[in-house]
Amino acid sequence: MFVIGFDLDLSVDSFELSLAVLDFLSLFDPRLVLVVLFLMFKFAFQVPLVANSSLRTCIALLDSICIELRNLTSYVLDPLGFKARYGKLLPLLTTQVDEGLMSTLAQFYDPLYHCFSFPDFQLLPTLEEYSHLIGIPILDQVPFSGLESIPTAREIANLLHIDEDLIRANLTTKGGIQGFPSEFLIAQATFYGKAMSEDAFEALFVLLIYGLVLFPNFDKFVDMNAIRIFSVLNPVPTLLGDAYVSLHLRNAKGGGVIVCCLPLLYKWFISHLPQTVAFKENKGCLRWSQRLMSLTNDDITWYDRVYDTVQIIDYCGEFPNVPLLGTCGGISYNPILARRQLGFPLKDKPHNILLEGVFFQEGKDPQGLKARFVRAWRSIHKKSRNELGPKNCIALEPYTSWVRQRAAVYLMPYDHPRPTPLDVAGPSTLPTQRVEELREEDLSRAWIREREELLQQLKEKDAMIEFLEHRVIDDPNDTWTSLLPQSSKFWKRRYDRLAKEKADMEAAYEREIKKLCTSRFPASRASRDP
Structure with missing residues (x-):
């Protein structure tokens, strides 16, 4: 949504100023009003979406984008192989970003030390954490700088495994930068997904995620920066750079949205929040500002x-x-x-x-x-x-x-709800008993995290098996399936393989639970015995 105004920040003051200017111009020549309106609209629709939208609007648009992209996940034939090739991109599409938490977190950004400063601790996203969360290693090379050459239509066609003429016909410019409308890329991804052309589909699908989720710039537009970053598959330094640059600019301007991969920043922050039931349930219905200000380093x-x-x-x-x-x-x-x-x-x-x-x-x-x-x-x-x-x-x-x-x-951005307890200076190494307790807590958290990952993988297998059952049983003569020779046998083999993998995963999951139970709980009980 755009508001006619020179400031374009959706504020009432800028809107009233615009009306006053237009009234003044109309005294001289009414045609000037039309000219100014035309220029204002032209400018409005050429600036980045994120520059003139609220954080709530950006998150709403992100949600709608992720819904469109989730519709394409049914064409991912091998989710585990996809994860190995491109990282943990699919979970980003299902991450529900809490607008209240993100807007509150931004208030704690410290422009001097480039971190989040709280009453008695600091937090900052790191390259290593981002790399783990997105499942993509950091390459030992210079990351994207913007100084790289613009790829030619032929190079883009080779990257996406599609026809060069299609690239030339759909390459457009928006806000001074070249790129592709997302509608074109989604249509192409759908076409190649139905045709089971895995290389072309995955390249198009991953580029859509890069351009719309990892490196958002314009609404429904994948720009050339995203294409260049995708071509080298080393996005982590750029992702972290975008987060810090956006937070720093927002702080300097005294407001605005966070122009970066919001799902990743959100996943990073909640990974450090307390994992207790009381904090998660928030039965007191406290605002995020109250909940964050009450936290201590413990x-x-x-x-x-x-x-x-x-x-x-x-x-x-x-x-x-x-x-x-x-x-x-x-x-x-x-x-x-x-x-x-x-x-x-x-x-x-x-x-x-x-x-x-x-x-x-x-x-x-x-x-x-x-x-x-x-x-x-x-x-x-x-x-x-x-x-x-x-x-x-x-x-x-x-x-x-x-x-x-x-x-x-x-100065903290909010009032402190309770005094921060003073830490007693202690030795640089914790007592042995406390170390063992922390190690047990770490193992417990690791087990819970591994359990959730296994359950997610099982869900992905179930979804794929259900999809393949439709292909093999309900619709063996599907038009798109018939593009490949002996497609029924192909789908049957794919179905059988995934069903076996799922059974093996379930068996391994049960074995792991039994092993952890027998190894952890006796030790825990023994440690509590007098």
Whole structure:
């Protein structure tokens, strides 16, 4: 929805100003009003959708987009193979983003340290967490910078496995950038999905997810940036860069929407929220601002065992931290503040030189920061246990005191509902009993997470088997199926294979439950016995 106004932020003031200007112009020549209206409408429909919509509107549009894309998932013949090739893209289509939580979270963004600052702790999305959540590794290469050449129609046709003439006929420009209407790509994906042309369908389907969900820009339009990022399949640094750049710009402007992959940012944040029943149920019907302000560092889910063997990208090139390039600018982020999220202790305030804040907008880079960012990514420096020491995700008093002081200076966006309990300074290593308790809690969370993943895989198998049953039994002579020779036998083999895989998964699932029960619960009972 667009409002006639020079500000285009849907505000009443801008609307009234526009009317006043039009009234003034009508005193001279009524034709001027028509000219101005034409120019305003033209401008309105050429600016990015996310630039003139509320966060609620963007999430509503995201939901409608995901519904369209979910309709294409029935053509994914091998969900596990799809996940192995392209990552955990399908779960993003079913993620229900909570608009209240995201708008509240944005209020906690700290523009000095490029993180979320709370009364006595800090949180920030990391490359390693994003990589795990989306299931795509970070390649040891320079990520997307926007300096890459624009692919030709032939190169795009080869990438998508479709006819070059179709590419030329449907390539359009919107807001000064080339791309494709999503209707065209959806129609092509549907065509190749029905024809069981797996390569063409998957390329089109994944590009749609990249252009509409991972890197949204214009409504129902997949732009050339998304195409270039998709062509190298190294989206994680750009995804994180977009999140930080958007949050930083929103903070600088005092409002606006978050222009990034919202489902991924949402999944990251809720992974750190308390997993208790009381917090999830929220029987007191508290607002998100009250719920977040009441949290202390003891309430947060800090660490996941999946990061036990991960090497952390600690800094790049000349920078003391990590320079991120998004589609709309660049910004530095500080992995040293996220040590606890990856299993290492936070002992003291980091040196200021390690927290250097760098930021630029696309097209506004007089210092040539983009070129420096690109050079820096040619020299990636990683750290692991060898450099960071043993795993121990705790925060000591010197660090916590610094965070509290920062919160007092920066001022929290909401009132504090209760005083934050002071942490007693303790040793750098937790007592053995507490370590064992934490290890047991980690194992429990890992088991629950593995159980949910297995259940999701079983659901995907059930959906595919139901689809194949229709192909084999109900409609063996389907027009699209007949495009392939001996398609009935093909579908029968596919059905039998998936049915066997599902049975094997269920058996493995039951064995895993029995193994975990016998290994965990006796130990737990023994630890509680006097």
